[in-house]
Amino acid sequence: MNFAVLQFPASNCDQDAVHAIRLLGHAASYIWHKDNSLGDADAVIVPGGFSYGDYLRCGAIARFSPVMQAVKQFADNGGLVLGICNGFQVLTEAGLLPGALIRNRDLQFHCEHIFLKTATTGSPFTSKIPAGKILRIPIAHGEGCYFADEETLAKLKANNQILWQYCDASGNLTDTANPNGALQNIAGICNERRNVAGLMPHPERASEPALGSDDGKWIFESIFAALQNKTVAQAA
Amino acid sequence: MTQAAGKFNAVARKIKNCSPAAGFFRILPRARMKAIIVITPKKAVLDPQGKTVQNALAQMGYTGVTGVHIGKYIEIDLAPGADKAAAQQALNDAAHKFLSNPVIEDYKLEIE
Numbered sequence: 001m002n003f004a005v006l007q008f009p010a011s012n013c014d015q016d017a018v019h020a021i022r023l024l025g026h027a028a029s030y031i032w033h034k035d036n037s038l039g040d041a042d043a044v045i046v047p048g049g050f051s052y053g054d055y056l057r058c059g060a061i062a063r064f065s066p067v068m069q070a071v072k073q074f075a076d077n078g079g080l081v082l083g084i085c086n087g088f089q090v091l092t093e094a095g096l097l098p099g100a101l102i103r104n105r106d107l108q109f110h111c112e113h114i115f116l117k118t119a120t121t122g123s124p125f126t127s128k129i130p131a132g133k134i135l136r137i138p139i140a141h142g143e144g145c146y147f148a149d150e151e152t153l154a155k156l157k158a159n160n161q162i163l164w165q166y167c168d169a170s171g172n173l174t175d176t177a178n179p180n181g182a183l184q185n186i187a188g189i190c191n192e193r194r195n196v197a198g199l200m201p202h203p204e205r206a207s208e209p210a211l212g213s214d215d216g217k218w219i220f221e222s223i224f225a226a227l228q229n230k231t232v233a234q235a236a
Numbered sequence: 237m238t239q240a241a242g243k244f245n246a247v248a249r250k251i252k253n254c255s256p257a258a259g260f261f262r263i264l265p266r267a268r269m270k271a272i273i274v275i276t277p278k279k280a281v282l283d284p285q286g287k288t289v290q291n292a293l294a295q296m297g298y299t300g301v302t303g304v305h306i307g308k309y310i311e312i313d314l315a316p317g318a319d320k321a322a323a324q325q326a327l328n329d330a331a332h333k334f335l336s337n338p339v340i341e342d343y344k345l346e347i348e
Binding site: 056057060064092093099100102103104105106107145147148149181 | 277280281282284285288334335337339340
């Protein structure tokens with residue numbers, strides 16, 4: 001499988017994402033934000049960082065990059081797109097995911113390992129996560145507090161679009177386990193069609209034991225499996 | 237050209253390209269106009285910065301403050317002789333889709 005990893009000015013997790021994907025046995029290439037095409041990508045990663053210096057709002061300028069037109073078209077055609085941290089912010093700004101990410105409630109930048117509960121394995125981004133497994137993955141953000149109006153939130157719940165929630169080590173969704181004040185402890189969601197997802201934590205920084213946790217690999221393994229199934233289905 | 241000016245021009249070009257009514261960037265020998273856009277967080281959105289400043293004001297003894305909301309102030313210089321109605325329309329468009337995020341923010345636009 002071939003992953004396109006976008007690069008905006010001041011992206012800084014692009015290399016981590018490419019490294020993780022290659023380590024897990026798949027191909028990944030960088031796509032510059034001025035490119036109009038994603039090449040022959042099977043899936044897209046919008047990586048973390050501080051695109052355009054986080055000027056105006058996080059992700060607000062990156063969403064108008066030429067490459068984002070290609071990403072939108074790719075998503076409209078059913079392609080899998082994962083936004084990590086700043087990538088999640090870019091996808092919400094672009095309207096590919098509902099809601100917004102605002103300043104952490106304590107105004108602090110949080111750089112730490114947190115625990116994640118997978119709310120549903122019914123998505124191409126979560127299907128391979130072992131049942132009941134609490135993921136230990138790092139976060140590093142100042143604007144990760146997920147917000148959506150009540151109507152949007154109700155829709156997210158009704159459609160099982162909430163994929164990951166912050167929890168304690170035993171899987172309880174407590175307020176103390178919520179690092180940024182996100183509504184409903186939301187760490188990651190997907191769109192209604194379930195082919196675009198975003199999350200604030202960094203699975204690419206936790207995909208090999210040397211980094212202290214390899215729990216993040218389950219998210220990538222889920223995407224690999226979804227792409228594999230798609231290829232098999234197309235061949236049949 | 238400074239880096240900041242370069243960035244502004246890039247944004248100006250973007251607005252011009254995006255908007256059907258962006259003829260106001262043409263330079264004509266008339267009086268200068270300015271657009272002021274004030275962006276504030278929506279009431280339902282958590283505003284920790286506003287809350288912190290409100291608490292600090294109370295601690296400093298400024299009484300009677302029942303809320304503080306911190307947003308952004310954007311000043312846009314318009315080319316001399318720009319058409320006010322066209323500028324209003326174009327900048328409303330830009331404010332709605334780029335300068336503010338309607339999910340979390342409200343904005344007010346004034347041209348003077």
